[in-house]
Amino acid sequence: xxxxAPHSGSITQEEQLLARLFTSPTSVLARLRxxxxxxxxxxxxxxxxxxxxxxxxRAPNFLTMYAxxxxxxxxxxxxxxxxxxxxxxxxxxxxxxxxxxxxxxGYVFLLSLRADVPPLLAMLLALAVCSLAGFVNGLxxxxxxxxxxxxxxxTGLAFRGIVRALGQGRTTSYAPQVKPILFEILNGYLAxxxxxxxxxxxxxxxxxxxxxxxxxxxxxxxxxxFGNWVFAVGGNQDAALSQGINIRRVKLVxxxxxxxxxxxxxxxxxxxxxxxxxxxxxxxxxxxxxASVIGGVRLTGGSGTMVGAALxxxxxxxxxxxxxxxxxxNDVFQGLVGAVLIVVVLGNYRLRQEE
Amino acid sequence: MNRNLSRxxxxxxxxFSMILPAACAAPAPAPAAPPQVVQQTVVxxxxxxxxxxxxxxxxxPQTVVVQATAAPAAQRKPAKIYLVAHGACSWDxxxxxxxxxxxxxxxxxxxxLTIISPPKFDPELTASDxxxxxxxxxxxxxxxxxxxxxxxxPMMRAIKSGIPVIAYNSAxxxxxxxxxxxxxxxxxxxxxxxxxxxxxxxxxxxxxxxxCVNQDVGHTGLDARCQGFIDTLTKSGLKAQVLAIGxxxxxxxxxxxxxxxxxxxxxMWLTLGPNGANPFYAFMKNAGLKTGDVIHATxxxxxxxxxxxxxxxxxxxxxxxxxxxxxxxxxxxxxIVRYSIYPPLDVTATGPGVIDKANVDMVLSLAGKxx
Numbered sequence: 001x002x003x004x005a006p007h008s009g010s011i012t013q014e015e016q017l018l019a020r021l022f023t024s025p026t027s028v029l030a031r032l033r034x035x036x037x038x039x040x041x042x043x044x045x046x047x048x049x050x051x052x053x054x055x056x057x058r059a060p061n062f063l064t065m066y067a068x069x070x071x072x073x074x075x076x077x078x079x080x081x082x083x084x085x086x087x088x089x090x091x092x093x094x095x096x097x098x099x100x101x102x103x104x105x106g107y108v109f110l111l112s113l114r115a116d117v118p119p120l121l122a123m124l125l126a127l128a129v130c131s132l133a134g135f136v137n138g139l140x141x142x143x144x145x146x147x148x149x150x151x152x153x154x155t156g157l158a159f160r161g162i163v164r165a166l167g168q169g170r171t172t173s174y175a176p177q178v179k180p181i182l183f184e185i186l187n188g189y190l191a192x193x194x195x196x197x198x199x200x201x202x203x204x205x206x207x208x209x210x211x212x213x214x215x216x217x218x219x220x221x222x223x224x225x226f227g228n229w230v231f232a233v234g235g236n237q238d239a240a241l242s243q244g245i246n247i248r249r250v251k252l253v254x255x256x257x258x259x260x261x262x263x264x265x266x267x268x269x270x271x272x273x274x275x276x277x278x279x280x281x282x283x284x285x286x287x288x289x290x291a292s293v294i295g296g297v298r299l300t301g302g303s304g305t306m307v308g309a310a311l312x313x314x315x316x317x318x319x320x321x322x323x324x325x326x327x328x329x330n331d332v333f334q335g336l337v338g339a340v341l342i343v344v345v346l347g348n349y350r351l352r353q354e355e
Numbered sequence: 356m357n358r359n360l361s362r363x364x365x366x367x368x369x370x371f372s373m374i375l376p377a378a379c380a381a382p383a384p385a386p387a388a389p390p391q392v393v394q395q396t397v398v399x400x401x402x403x404x405x406x407x408x409x410x411x412x413x414x415x416p417q418t419v420v421v422q423a424t425a426a427p428a429a430q431r432k433p434a435k436i437y438l439v440a441h442g443a444c445s446w447d448x449x450x451x452x453x454x455x456x457x458x459x460x461x462x463x464x465x466x467x468l469t470i471i472s473p474p475k476f477d478p479e480l481t482a483s484d485x486x487x488x489x490x491x492x493x494x495x496x497x498x499x500x501x502x503x504x505x506x507x508x509p510m511m512r513a514i515k516s517g518i519p520v521i522a523y524n525s526a527x528x529x530x531x532x533x534x535x536x537x538x539x540x541x542x543x544x545x546x547x548x549x550x551x552x553x554x555x556x557x558x559x560x561x562x563x564x565x566x567c568v569n570q571d572v573g574h575t576g577l578d579a580r581c582q583g584f585i586d587t588l589t590k591s592g593l594k595a596q597v598l599a600i601g602x603x604x605x606x607x608x609x610x611x612x613x614x615x616x617x618x619x620x621x622x623m624w625l626t627l628g629p630n631g632a633n634p635f636y637a638f639m640k641n642a643g644l645k646t647g648d649v650i651h652a653t654x655x656x657x658x659x660x661x662x663x664x665x666x667x668x669x670x671x672x673x674x675x676x677x678x679x680x681x682x683x684x685x686x687x688x689x690x691i692v693r694y695s696i697y698p699p700l701d702v703t704a705t706g707p708g709v710i711d712k713a714n715v716d717m718v719l720s721l722a723g724k725x726x
Contacts (some may be wrong), residue, residue, distance in 0.1 A: 060491065067490040074483050169569060169597040170578045171478075173504035175533070189508075199516055202486055273482065275504035277573025278599070280479055324487040327469040331445050334474055 040296035041308040043347035047294075047340065048315050055322035062325055065201035069194065073202050075317035076210035077187075078288070079310050080265045083217040084258035085285075086292040086309030090221070091254045092234035092301030093148040097137060097156035098262040098288055099281030104159050105130045105266025106276045107166040110174055119180040127263045133159060134259020138252040156285065160278075167278035174274050186271035206268050210310070213261065218306040230254060235302025290337065291316055294344045315340065434692040435467045436685060437493040441481045441501045441525070441574065443472035446602060448629040448657045448723065449677060453524065455724055456681020464689045469493075476571045476602055478502045485509035495519045495688030501574040503527030503535055510535045519691045521698070523684040524677070525576040538691070539698035541683045543675040543706030545576045549583025549625070551707055552652040552673055556623050557591045559670070562650050565595035565623035566614070570607065570630045572599040577627050580654060584625050595623070600631065607634035612641055622649045629657035636663060656710060661722040664715045674718075675706035678725045 039045075055062045062068075081098050088095050105126045112122035137155050141148045187206040194201040221227040229250045232240035240247055262281075270276060295312025297304030316337060323333050444451035454470065461468035471488055473480045478501055485498060486509045496513050500506050500522045507527075513520050519538055526540040549567070556562055565588045567581035581597050588595040598614050600607040611634060615621065626632040632653040639649075646668045653660055654673045663669040683703065690696040710718055718726040 064490065066486075070483075070486055070490050074487075164572075164599065167572065169572050169581075169599050171502055171504075171573050171575050173502075175504065199489075199492070202490075202512075269479065272508065273479065273505045274507075275478075275502050277478055277502065279477060279573045282477070283475065321487050321490065324469075324471055324484070325491050327491075329470070331443065331474065 040303065040305045041311060042296075042351055043344045044295050044308055044311045044315060046347070047344055048311060048318070051315065051318055051322065051340075055318070055325070059322050059325035062322060064199075065194070065197035066199055067321055067325060069201035069203045071314065071317045071321050072207050072210075073204050074320070075310075075314045076204070076206040077265045077269050078284070078291070079210045079313040080213045080268070081262050081284070082288050082291045082295075082309045082313045083213050083306055084261035085288040086295065086297045086304060086306060087217055087221060087230065088148075088254045088258045089289070089292050089297050089299065090234045090301060090304045091230045091251055092237070093141060093251060093254065094152060094289065095134075095137060095255065095258045095262075096149065096152040096285040096289075097133065097159055098258065099284035100156045100159035100163060101130050101133050101259055101262040102266045102269070102281035102284065103163045103276075103278065104133060104166075105263040106270040106280055107163055109267045109270050110172060110276045111166065113174050113176075113180075114172075119182040123182065123186075123267050126267050127260055130263025130266065131256050131260040134256040134262075135252065137259065138255030141255065142248040142251050152285075160282070163280075164278045167276065169278075171275060171277045173276070174270075179274075183271040183274075187268045188271075204272070206272070209264070209268060213264070214306050214310045217257075221306055226250070226253070231302055233301075287316070287337075290341050294341055296344075296348055431465050432693045433467065434464075434494050434689045435491070436461075436469070436495045436497065436688045436692075437488040437491060438468065438470045438497040438523075438684065439481060439484045439488050440470060440472040440499045441476060441478065441571075442499070443470075443474075446475060448633075449655050451723065452656075452677040452725065453681035456678040456683075457685055460682040460685035460689075464686065466685055466689050468685060476574070478505055478573050482506050482509060485513070489513055489516070489518070493518060494692045495521070497521050497523050497684040497688060498537075499524040500527045500535065500537075500540075501525045501571070501576060503529045503533075503575065507535055510537065519688060521684055521687055523680050524675075525574065526702075528575050528579055539687070539701060539703050541680050541687070541703045541705060542576075543673075543704060544702075545579035546583040548654060548673040548675070548707035549580035549585075550587045551583075551709065552625055552654075552671065553584045553587035553591075553595075555671055555709070555711075556625075556650050556652055557588065557593070559650060562593065562623035564618070564621045565593060565625065566618070566621050567595065567597050568600055568611065568624060568626045568631045568635065569597055570600050570602050570627060572597075580627055581625075588623070593623070600634065602630050604630070604634050604637070607631070608637040608641065611635060611638035615642055624649055624651045626651070626653040628653070628655040629660060632657070632660050632663075632669070636668070639668070656718060656722050656726050658722045661710075661715055661719050661726075664710060664712060665719065667712065671709050671711040673706065674708040674710045674726070676708065676726075677705075679705045 081102065085095055085098060108126040108129045109122050112125050113119060117125065137152050140146070140151045140155065144151070185205060186209070187204055190203040190205060193203050221230060229240070229245045232243065232245055233247050233250045237247060269280070291312035292304070292309045293299055293312070294315060295308035295310065297309050319336055319340065320333055323336065438457060440450065440453070442450040444454045457468060457470060460466065471484045473484065481501065482505050485506060488496060489509065489512060496518050498506065498510060498520065510520060514536060521539055521541065522537045523541040526542060527534040553565070556565070565584065567584045569577050569581055571577050585595040598610070600610045615638065624635060626635050635651065636659065646666065650670055651668060652670045655677070656672050656674060660669060660672050664672060687698050
């Protein structure tokens with residue numbers, strides 16, 4: 001076909017090629033595939049749409065405000081943590097202490113409130129402690145050069161030990177006469193929206209925080225110099241160093257961000273439940289890594305988006321609500337997550353090959 | 356290269372951690388048998404008083420044959436019942452007996468039953484499971500209330516929307532004016548159970564210091580068991596404390612060993628179920644402890660616990676009759692949905708009873724399925 005194309009004086013060869021690209025159906029498909037392959041969220045979006053359609057058809061009551069609001073609500077708190085974990089993974093590091101930091105945050109918040117510290121100050125104290133925990137993680141990683149996988153595994157156990165000491169082997173709750181307004185701001189029930197349907201939905205203000213955190217971290221990653229440094233450090237440390245990027249500082253900031261976001265998730269969780277136990281967040285770390293990878297964050301660093309990571313968490317929540325509505329035993333849920341993880345990662349791998 | 360390798364290992368660890376528990380999970384329940392006229396053998400209990408905190412009837416089997424006619428499914432009002440439990444048979448043998456009761460009741464009564472439980476003890480996840488269950492618009496809801504404060508909001512949402520709600524196995528232990536207004540609690544008085552075990556241990560006159568081994572810290576019912584144990588020992592002038600172990604058997608055995616190394620004078624051990632008792636037996640073996648070296652009591656039964664009561668290693672087991680809890684929660688909810696028959700009492704007691712060397716033979720052959 002290319003050989004048959006006439007070479008007229010008025011139309012250049014490039015113009016002809018472009019014309020063919022825009023008119024040939026196979027070329028349009030190829031361009032679409034290229035565009036999809038270039039997108040970090042392609043795999044997760046496709047799987048999300050397929051799963052949504054599947055549950056919409058097969059799971060009774062899935063297309064109700066209650067079920068759909070549950071999906072967003074239960075993705076929100078852990079979605080906030082995923083943003084920190086995902087950003088750190090793009091910078092080439094892991095944080096396996098987030099589950100313990102989540103519980104630490106809840107306990108600092110709870111014990112401060114029980115000591116009559118004003119709620120806002122108690123929250124700031126919890127966030128400060130968790131930022132410090134992130135700083136300790138970062139400092140240990142950049143100063144000792146021990147892999148973050150090992151360092152944060154160790155600090156995670158240490159933070160859990162502190163949580164157990166604070167918890168003293170029992171459940172502790174906080175039941176004031178009047179619930180602080182801060183609790184409503186952090187994780188309040190959004191009655192005006194929920195009561196638009198019957199039965200009412202389960203939207204909560206935690207979802208607003210989730211969306212804000214995704215937007216802010218996405219902006220930080222895609223629109224700031226720090227974001228460029230994160231990609232550079234995670235993609236190729238030597239090249240980043242040769243460009244004058246302060247790798248230690250970038251990693252330290254990413255660890256602090258991860259710790260403080262886990263802390264924010266902790267105070268938001270406590271604002272709803274008003275009760276703490278030492279098991280909160282135990283085993284959460286690998287779920288966070290799984291959500292990030294499902295969302296297109298590259299395990300080897302240097303690639304990924306915050307929107308993708310957030311969609312990864314949303315997918316896990318969708319899957320959980322869907323299997324409950326279908327009456328599938330919860331034990332099967334973990335198997336499904338594992339299967340989805342492998343399918344999406346394989347999809348990402350194939351798309352990147354095409355790219 | 357090493358960095359990439361470690362990341363691949365992390366990915367594999369993530370994938371396998373997701374898949375492995377599912378692979379080890381208990382098989383799905385068999386489909387419900389169609390209702391029909393059956394020749395059914397029924398065990399009629401004949402009550403005998405045993406020394407317990409609240410005297411509970413222990414059945415002596417006597418077999419009679421009766422004609423039971425099950426109503427055809429078409430004539431029954433459909434009943435879609437959801438149960439949200441904090442434990443599961445796949446990781447805690449105690450729950451196999453509860454679930455057996457659930458499934459038997461669902462089959463006998465023709466109930467569309469869904470049981471939701473977390474892959475490990477996780478009160479936060481269980482609380483969110485209540486909301487996920489409510490999205491299915493169930494006709495009735497049963498919840499094991501391991502933390503009243505934490506479950507308050509989703510359970511109140513169910514109650515306010517008119518769904519009949521029953522607590523089973525674990526109750527909201529807060530004062531009556533603060534507790535969640537569910538219709539009844541089917542289970543045992545946990546504090547009394549802990550106190551009963553402690554009294555029997557103290558009565559031996561050999562113990563010096565006690566420990567309550569808690570595998571589910573965060574479960575207020577288990578906290579109450581430990582409190583009953585500790586309060587009773589303290590009143591007797593003995594020291595006692597709580598030791599948290601978790602549900603991982605190997606880790607729990609190690610924790611028990613470490614604790615014993617640092618606290619050799621502890622000789623009164625209370626475990627709170629098979630997930631505490633089984634690691635305790637492994638710890639005893641590792642530490643070279645023999646029957647009679649320490650006093651051991653436990654909550655709940657399993658084939659291992661029954662065998663150890665028989666050989667004298669374990670003094671007693673506080674029995675809450677989990678099969679009854681599992682059966683009754685489905686039964687009551689189906690009666691409420693179909694016939695508007697409501698439980699008359701706030702507490703429908705299923706224990707605490709005591710199984711010791713004197714009556715263990717009665718439960719040995721039934722352990723793990725019905726006892």
